[in-house]
Amino acid sequence: MQETEKQAIKLWFFSSLFWLALGPLIGALMSLQFLWPDALNFLADLNFAYSKARIFHTNLVIYGWIAMSFVAAILYIIPKLCAVELQHAKITYWAGWLWNFSVALNLALIWAGIVSNPLLSIQPYEYAEAPLLVDLLIVVAVVMVIFSVHRTVLARKKPHLYVSVWYLLGGLYTTAITYLVGNFLTLAFTGLGNQIIHAWWLHNAVGMFITPLGVGIAYYFIPIAAQQPIYSHRLSILGFWTLMAFYPGTGLHHFLQMPMPTWIGEFAVIGSVLLIIPVLAVVVNHLATPAQNWRRVFDSFPLRFSVFGTVYYLLTCIQGTFQATHAVNWFIHFTEWVQAHAHLALAGAFTCYGIAAMIYIFPRVTGRRLYSRTLLSWVFWIMAVIFPLFYLAFTHSGLVTAVSINLMNHTIYETISAVWLARLFRTLMGAGVVLGFLLFGYLLMRSLQVGPKFEEGMSEVVESAPASAQGRVTA
Amino acid sequence: MKRLMTILLLAVWVSLPGLAQHEHQPRPSPTEAPPIYWVLVAIAVIAIVWFMLWALYGKMRPSRMTTTSYHALGALVIIMTLFTLVLYIIPAQQAQELPPTARAWDWKPGEVLQDPTGSGLSGEPYRGYLVYLANGCIYCHTLYLRPEDIKTGWAEGARPDEVSQIGDFVRYPFTMLGTQRDGPDLTVIGRKIPDMQYQIDHLVDPRRFKPQSVMPSYRYLSERELRDLAAYLVSLGNDPQKLRAGVAPAPAPEDPKIAKGKELYRSLGCVACHTIDGSRSTGPSFKGLFGDEVEVTLPDGTTAQVTVDEIYLKEAILQPGEKIVKGFPNIMPSFAERVTESDLEALLEYIKSLR
Numbered sequence: 115m116q117e118t119e120k121q122a123i124k125l126w127f128f129s130s131l132f133w134l135a136l137g138p139l140i141g142a143l144m145s146l147q148f149l150w151p152d153a154l155n156f157l158a159d160l161n162f163a164y165s166k167a168r169i170f171h172t173n174l175v176i177y178g179w180i181a182m183s184f185v186a187a188i189l190y191i192i193p194k195l196c197a198v199e200l201q202h203a204k205i206t207y208w209a210g211w212l213w214n215f216s217v218a219l220n221l222a223l224i225w226a227g228i229v230s231n232p233l234l235s236i237q238p239y240e241y242a243e244a245p246l247l248v249d250l251l252i253v254v255a256v257v258m259v260i261f262s263v264h265r266t267v268l269a270r271k272k273p274h275l276y277v278s279v280w281y282l283l284g285g286l287y288t289t290a291i292t293y294l295v296g297n298f299l300t301l302a303f304t305g306l307g308n309q310i311i312h313a314w315w316l317h318n319a320v321g322m323f324i325t326p327l328g329v330g331i332a333y334y335f336i337p338i339a340a341q342q343p344i345y346s347h348r349l350s351i352l353g354f355w356t357l358m359a360f361y362p363g364t365g366l367h368h369f370l371q372m373p374m375p376t377w378i379g380e381f382a383v384i385g386s387v388l389l390i391i392p393v394l395a396v397v398v399n400h401l402a403t404p405a406q407n408w409r410r411v412f413d414s415f416p417l418r419f420s421v422f423g424t425v426y427y428l429l430t431c432i433q434g435t436f437q438a439t440h441a442v443n444w445f446i447h448f449t450e451w452v453q454a455h456a457h458l459a460l461a462g463a464f465t466c467y468g469i470a471a472m473i474y475i476f477p478r479v480t481g482r483r484l485y486s487r488t489l490l491s492w493v494f495w496i497m498a499v500i501f502p503l504f505y506l507a508f509t510h511s512g513l514v515t516a517v518s519i520n521l522m523n524h525t526i527y528e529t530i531s532a533v534w535l536a537r538l539f540r541t542l543m544g545a546g547v548v549l550g551f552l553l554f555g556y557l558l559m560r561s562l563q564v565g566p567k568f569e570e571g572m573s574e575v576v577e578s579a580p581a582s583a584q585g586r587v588t589a
Numbered sequence: 590m591k592r593l594m595t596i597l598l599l600a601v602w603v604s605l606p607g608l609a610q611h612e613h614q615p616r617p618s619p620t621e622a623p624p625i626y627w628v629l630v631a632i633a634v635i636a637i638v639w640f641m642l643w644a645l646y647g648k649m650r651p652s653r654m655t656t657t658s659y660h661a662l663g664a665l666v667i668i669m670t671l672f673t674l675v676l677y678i679i680p681a682q683q684a685q686e687l688p689p690t691a692r693a694w695d696w697k698p699g700e701v702l703q704d705p706t707g708s709g710l711s712g713e714p715y716r717g718y719l720v721y722l723a724n725g726c727i728y729c730h731t732l733y734l735r736p737e738d739i740k741t742g743w744a745e746g747a748r749p750d751e752v753s754q755i756g757d758f759v760r761y762p763f764t765m766l767g768t769q770r771d772g773p774d775l776t777v778i779g780r781k782i783p784d785m786q787y788q789i790d791h792l793v794d795p796r797r798f799k800p801q802s803v804m805p806s807y808r809y810l811s812e813r814e815l816r817d818l819a820a821y822l823v824s825l826g827n828d829p830q831k832l833r834a835g836v837a838p839a840p841a842p843e844d845p846k847i848a849k850g851k852e853l854y855r856s857l858g859c860v861a862c863h864t865i866d867g868s869r870s871t872g873p874s875f876k877g878l879f880g881d882e883v884e885v886t887l888p889d890g891t892t893a894q895v896t897v898d899e900i901y902l903k904e905a906i907l908q909p910g911e912k913i914v915k916g917f918p919n920i921m922p923s924f925a926e927r928v929t930e931s932d933l934e935a936l937l938e939y940i941k942s943l944r
Contacts, residue, residue: 148771151803152796163805165725227723229814230716238722238765268656275659284666291670305759307685309766314677322670352644358666359636363673371735372766373755375680377622385673444737448770520741525871526773527801527920 115479118203119193123479125210126186127472133178133217135555138461138548141171145541149534162225169224169236169243176241176319177252178217180464182210184327185259187471188282190479191334192263195279196270202262209258216251220244239312241319242296249297256293260286277350281330284358288322310366310374313382317365320459326357328464329396329427331471332420339417339474340404353395360388367438371447386438393431400424415490415575416474422498423466430459445520450533451512458505461547466497469554476558477574482565484575489557496550504543511536597632629676690756695829702820702832704785706855710816712785717821720814722765724807731767731774732825733757743774746781746826746870772804777826781870787860788819798858800922850939853932857924865943872921873914879941885912886919899937906933 144167147154157163185206193200200206223245228234236243244252267275267283296315303311337344344350366374366382401424404411411417433455436442446452473490477483484490511533518529566576689695696702696714704710721727733753738744744751753776758764782788790797792815795804810818824832854860854875862871873883881897888910895901895912904911906928909921928936 147805148803151805155806158806158809161809163724163807163809165728165805168728169725229723230719235719235723238727238763240727240768267659283663287663287667288670291667291674295674300763303681303685304763305685305687305761306755306764307681307683308761309758309764310677310681310684312764314674348644355640355644358669359640362670363676365677368768369766371737372733373753373757374684375622377626378676378680381676444735448731448743448768450769453769519743520737523741525745525918525920526743526770527799528918530771530801530803 115193116199116203118207119189119200120479122200122203122207122210123186123189123475125207126182126189126213127475127479129210129214130179130182130186130468131472131555131558133174133182134551137171137174137179138544138551140167140174142541142544142548144168144171145537145544148530148537149541161227166224166227170221172241173220173224173243174217175460176324177213177220177244180324180328180460180468182213183468183472184324184331185210185213187331187334187468187475188259188263188286188327190471190475191278191331192266192282195272195276195334196266197272198266198269200262201265201269205258206262209255209262212251212255212258216244216248216255219251220248223248237297237300239296239300240316242293242300242315244297246297249293253290253293256286256290260290276334277344277347277354278330278334280351280354281326281333284354285323285326285330288318288326288358288362292318292322306372306374309369309372310378313365313369314362315365316368318362320456321361321364324460324464325361326354328423328467329353329357332396332400332423332467335416335467335470335474336400336403336420336424339414339420339470340407340410342403342407345399345402345405349395349399353392353399356388356395357392360385360392364389364438367443370438370440370443383438383440387435389431390435393428397424397428414573415484415494416470418494419466419470419473419497422494423463423470426458426462426466430455430463433458446512446516449512449515449519451509451516454505454508454512457508462497462501462505469493469497472558473574476561477565477568477572478570480562480565481568482561483568483572484557485561485565486557487575487577489553490575493550493554493557496546496553500543500546500550504540504547507536507540507543511540597628597635684755685759687756687759689759690754692751692826692828693757693760694824695760696821696824700833702824704820705783705823705827705832706786708784708786710785710789710819712813712816712818712820714817714821714824717817717819717824718761720810720818721821724810727765727767728769729767729771729804731770732764732776733766734774734776738774743770744776745773746864746868747777751777772802775822775825779823780826780868781864782860783823783827784855784860785816785819785823787855787858788822789815790856791858791861792818798861801920844938844942846935846938847942849932850935850937850942853928853936854939857927859936862921872917875940875943877944879944884915886915887912902937902940903933906936 144154144164147164147167154164157167189200189203189206220243223234224236224243226234227236228245231245233247234245236245237249242249263283263286267279292315295311296319300308300311300315333344333350364382364385366379367386370379370383401421404417404421411421437446437452437455473484514533514536515529518524518532519526524532568574696718698713698715700713700715701711702714734744734747734751736752739747739749739752787798791799792807792810794806794808795802807815807818854863854865859875864870864874865876867874867876878897879902883895883897884892885895886892892915893912901912905921907923907925909923910919913919
């Protein structure tokens with residue numbers, strides 16, 4: 115691996131780690147608004163409020179953590195699968211700085227809350243709040259990354275395209291389309307037409323951007339960490355094409371009850387239900403691949419996290435299909451169960467994939483192993499035990515809201531007091547999850563200093579933690 | 590293969606005019622969909638069957654790929670994505686071209702709204718909408734009503750015929766319908782509380798009026814932003830023509846007690862839950878309340894008949910939980926520590942004046 119390539123991967127890698135520490139932390143902070151609203155009144159002195167914190171949270175998690183860690187993984191995976199060096203690595207390196215700058219500028223402009231400026235005001239689209247100026251910068255950065263990855267695939271020494279390349283490259287194309295639609299095409303529509311195009315973007319931010327990239331990354335790390343060939347190539351291709359066919363049209367299931375032509379809503383619901391096909395294809399492949407060598411799931415941390423991510427992915431997608439149907443949607447729409455679902459996907463499934471990728475890449479890029487198995491086990495068990503509790507509390511809050519509003523005719527204020535305890539539990543467990551992320555960041559940063567030297571063939575994590583780490587330091 | 594594609598393309602072409610003629614209903618059933626819908630369904634079904642057969646029996650090994658086939662498959666991914674985008678653009682185009690309904694929101698940039706209470710405050714609703722956007726109000730409040738909302742009470746103060754329609758939104762530059770409700774829906778908030786000063790005070794310190802509220806304080810907004818946002822809120826649910834014509838300032842009540850009571854009605858926040866025009870809200874309307882015979886729920890759960898007189902009203906203000914008018918939630922805070930005896934009398938005079 116050439117030095118510029120390593121430099122590019124490192125930049126995307128450690129930037130994503132920084133945003134991972136910040137994004138969920140803001141989420142935990144803003145959840146206090148529902149418990150002790152007066153305790154957050156001091157934010158008003160900083161020209162800040164819960165509502166802005168929420169935009170910070172979603173943008174940081176998606177554009178800071180998920181996107182940057184996935185690009186770091188893509189920059190590592192694609193050259194490996196193509197048996198060629200990353201082409202134009204310098205461009206991706208500068209794209210990394212541009213991306214970081216865009217995310218920071220985005221936060222600054224959201225905070226400033228400028229009214230009625232075409233370039234600097236935030237946009238009214240969830241997950242695409244970034245002002246037009248930031249959008250333009252992000253488009254430039256994405257084009258730079260796509261250019262480099264595309265050239266790498268074209269220059270490949272191996273003629274075969276493994277399924278990860280399908281997912282990652284296809285995912286980058288659809289990311290570009292989706293981003294352009296969400297941030298630019300929406301400007302061409304007014305009234306409810308605007309909302310319909312917004313809906314297309316809203317779900318494809320997850321479906322056409324995060325899903326194909328995350329699944330593609332897992333398709334690489336699961337077989338390689340399990341030391342097994344992929345269970346079924348046929349299934350993987352089936353999953354890819356059905357994903358591309360069914361996913362893009364599902365967005366309107368977020369606005370099923372708004373006034374709009376029914377047929378397009380039906381289209382969205384049918385697409386959402388059909389999604390179960392690519393999901394099952396992916397899940398069967400991901401779980402059947404290590405099944406031949408199940409012991410590895412306990413030994414290899416990248417594999418453990420990927421397999422766990424797949425379990426969350428399965429739960430998310432079954433739940434999403436269920437929530438998108440009319441019979442359920444009217445009941446749970448507007449409640450926190452929807453946010454809980456989003457957390458299961460992004461903070462559960464795709465964060466697990468991201469963490470798995472980071473554990474695998476870290477030693478191979480920095481030349482150092484992770485210094486503590488204990489600490490990493492803590493991160494894993496937080497994701498395996500505390501995170502589901504956090505999710506359940508979130509769901510509980512959403513369902514109580516739905517019952518209170520729809521079946522008991524309670525007012526909003528009675529409902530807020532009814533879910534107080536669930537929200538308290540959510541905040542406590544959420545703080546635990548944030549602690550897990552911070553631990554993970556600490557583990558990687560500390561390993562940079564005290565991690566023992568890595569060579570290909572070694573496990574990514576040292577066997578027993580503190581003693582050996584200290585041994586290396588003194589040695 | 591070529592023949593099949595030609596037939597399908599022709600079918601799409603033939604059914605396109607049907608699309609234009611299709612008369613739009615707010616919520617037509619799938620059976621009323623334009624012919625192109627069924628053509629698209631047919632294409633989708635054929636594509637799925639074909640794909641499944643290919644997936645089951647087709648040749649499928651990681652194969653050598655030429656640059657051409659690689660580009661062709663890349664193009665296919667993009668086409669599949671853009672196909673659904675086109676499907677979304679069709680109704681989006683239809684939706685923004687529909688005629689506005691009578692109650693459609695209709696404020697242009699630069700237009701000024703005068704406070705209907707005659708307080709002399711004014712603001713620009715259009716700009717207020719942009720303030721609403723810039724501060725992320727959309728993450729807790731929604732701006733549309735479903736049929737369910739009218740039944741279940743999400744839509745406080747809305748009339749049964751006020752389920753949102755596409756035409757209500759055509760004059761908005763963009764829509765912010767919202768996906769989550771941690772606060773009330775705001776579709777008719779301006780009719781419920783047509784008082785800019787109250788809206789401003791509530792934005793600055795929400796829990797002064799609603800102790801159970803979890804809304805953050807927006808006291809950091811500039812004077813102008815607060816006025817514009819309040820003007821936007823007042824414009825919601827009110828006929829733009831009437832507001833624009835300028836509602837005549839209410840004549841000053843002759844009795845200073847009534848004037849004081851009216852001021853207290855606003856400053857204490859009674860306005861947040863009790864209307865003065867008889868429309869339903871969180872609490873009973875004050876209009877015609879005095880002297881009325883109401884059924885109340887006692888703390889032990891039994892009900893009783895009570896005549897609304899001065900004694901009952903005083904008790905209701907000081908110990909609201911004692912006798913709750915049936916059909917309303919028991920959420921009113923006690924005002925025992927916030928009103929003096931003379932305040933109470935002024936309030937009673939004001940409520941009496943609303944018979």
